[in-house]
Amino acid sequence: MARYESLLDACGGTPLIGLPRLSPTVPEGAPPVRLWAKLEDRNPTGSIKDRAALFMVRAAEEAGHLRPGDTILEPTSGNTGISLAMVAKLRGYRLVCVMPENVSTERVQLLRMYGAEIIFSPAAGGSNQAVATAKQIAAEHPDWVMLYQYGNEANARAHYETTGPELLHDLPTITHFVAGLGTTGTLMGTGRYLREKVEGIQIVAAEPRYGELVYGLRNIDEGYVPELYDAQVLSRRFSVGTRDAVLRTRQLVEVEGIFAGFSTGAILHAALAVAHEAVKAGRRADVAFVIADAGWKYLSTGAYGGTLADAENALEGQLWA
Amino acid sequence: MAIEVRIPTILRSYTGGAKVVEGTGDTLGDLLTDLDSRHGGLKGRLVTDAGALHRFVNVYVNDEDVRFLGALDAKLTDGDSVTILPAVAGGAFGFAAAAAIAQHSAAAAAIARHSAGAARVARH
Numbered sequence: 001m002a003r004y005e006s007l008l009d010a011c012g013g014t015p016l017i018g019l020p021r022l023s024p025t026v027p028e029g030a031p032p033v034r035l036w037a038k039l040e041d042r043n044p045t046g047s048i049k050d051r052a053a054l055f056m057v058r059a060a061e062e063a064g065h066l067r068p069g070d071t072i073l074e075p076t077s078g079n080t081g082i083s084l085a086m087v088a089k090l091r092g093y094r095l096v097c098v099m100p101e102n103v104s105t106e107r108v109q110l111l112r113m114y115g116a117e118i119i120f121s122p123a124a125g126g127s128n129q130a131v132a133t134a135k136q137i138a139a140e141h142p143d144w145v146m147l148y149q150y151g152n153e154a155n156a157r158a159h160y161e162t163t164g165p166e167l168l169h170d171l172p173t174i175t176h177f178v179a180g181l182g183t184t185g186t187l188m189g190t191g192r193y194l195r196e197k198v199e200g201i202q203i204v205a206a207e208p209r210y211g212e213l214v215y216g217l218r219n220i221d222e223g224y225v226p227e228l229y230d231a232q233v234l235s236r237r238f239s240v241g242t243r244d245a246v247l248r249t250r251q252l253v254e255v256e257g258i259f260a261g262f263s264t265g266a267i268l269h270a271a272l273a274v275a276h277e278a279v280k281a282g283r284r285a286d287v288a289f290v291i292a293d294a295g296w297k298y299l300s301t302g303a304y305g306g307t308l309a310d311a312e313n314a315l316e317g318q319l320w321a
Numbered sequence: 322m323a324i325e326v327r328i329p330t331i332l333r334s335y336t337g338g339a340k341v342v343e344g345t346g347d348t349l350g351d352l353l354t355d356l357d358s359r360h361g362g363l364k365g366r367l368v369t370d371a372g373a374l375h376r377f378v379n380v381y382v383n384d385e386d387v388r389f390l391g392a393l394d395a396k397l398t399d400g401d402s403v404t405i406l407p408a409v410a411g412g413a414f415g416f417a418a419a420a421a422i423a424q425h426s427a428a429a430a431a432i433a434r435h436s437a438g439a440a441r442v443a444r445h
């Protein structure tokens with residue numbers, strides 16, 4: 001389909017692309033092992049987060065929590081903020097994003113361009129602090145609606161109702177699904193759907209390993225696991241270092257012509273690991289993974305060029321924005 | 322050869338500031354016991370009284386989460402690399418980036434401002 005009533009109607013329905021050059025070669029006569037990329041950058045604001053934003057806003061509207069002119073509050077400086085800003089604009093809401101100070105000016109500009117307002121939280125505590133600050137502000141403004149992507153079932157449901165069925169429709173022989181682990185919405189929703197429909201499917205998480213300061217909590221008890229997360233849905237979970245993520249991001253554009261952001265590099269790294277294991281074991285595999293967003297927002301890091309070591313330094317602390 | 326273990330900043334008080342320490346053991350549980358003999362108290366921060374991995378601690382063997390490999394019973398071999406990390410709200414990729422960019426001094430200043438109760442609202 002190529003015609004839609006509005007931008008919101010054009011959310012999802014993204015293409016699944018075979019990657020014949022990146023898929024590992026198997027010995028003569030062995031079953032095929034194939035990689036497939038789901039192009040989530042082909043969503044209205046260019047990331048997988050449009051699905052979650054749209055579902056969370058719709059769920060709040062249906063529950064009567066959101067009325068025209070209301071204010072939405074969300075801890076995010078990344079793709080979710082951009083997606084929510086677009087949905088809020090088209091549905092007639094005001095959006096306030098909580099993000100750490102000294103976030104890149106591009107991000108602030110992009111959000112403001114979409115009409116979002118910004119409350120800065122202290123950078124020290126990283127994402128945990130931003131979540132805590134947002135909760136505190138929510139308590140101070142009881143009339144503001146916090147969709148709270150980390151604990152909002154509509155975030156996961158977006159993927160249960162759209163991403164999962166799209167994958168199964170386009171790739172009935174799917175054996176592995178690999179995606180990034182942030183709020184965990186993508187993996188919880190898609191993973192649950194595919195587990196119900198596909199016997200023996202492997203649900204694989206790739207999480208980026210951040211720079212040291214991100215983990216700079218004062219105490220283990222300040223740690224945070226998103227409310228949506230249920231480890232039972234996953235088969236395996238990989239932590240992917242910056243160097244591997246950069247290498248794979250570059251490989252993806254060099255070999256298959258797909259220009260993706262760095263979280264996708266981490267996802268591809270995990271996807272290749274399970275693909276190569278299947279080759280070793282002589283098992284058939286159709287590994288579908290997510291292209292979470294395109295590379296445009298990360299060009300200014302300089303990490304697409306130069307040596308790997310340079311890129312690693314350039315991204316130390318700048319990744320995944 | 323031994324097993325290399327990466328220690329996160331908050332736990333380096335147990336390793337005399339060392340980022341990487343070495344240990345031995347056939348399972349993760351054995352390794353932690355071995356480490357605890359030289360870095361007293363470390364195991365207690367990672368394992369609960371009930372004998373499970375602490376909820377806010379993630380441990381990876383060769384980059385894979387041990388909770389999917391048998392947790393404390395996960396098998397180890399010489400040459401493996403173990404990484405210990407606190408759980409953080411990873412969904413906010415942007416936050417993580419910003420936090421990492423921040424200098425420690427800026428971070429400290431931010432804490433001071435925050436505890437003074439000043440969340441700044443920027444309107445365009």
Ligand SMILES: Cc1ncc(COP(=O)(O)O)c(C=O)c1O
Nearest residue numbers: 079180182183184185186263292
């Ligand atoms: C670029 C990118 N990759 C991956 C993710 C993780 O997805 P999820 O939050 O559904 O776990 C996000 C989420 O913020 C993202 O922005």
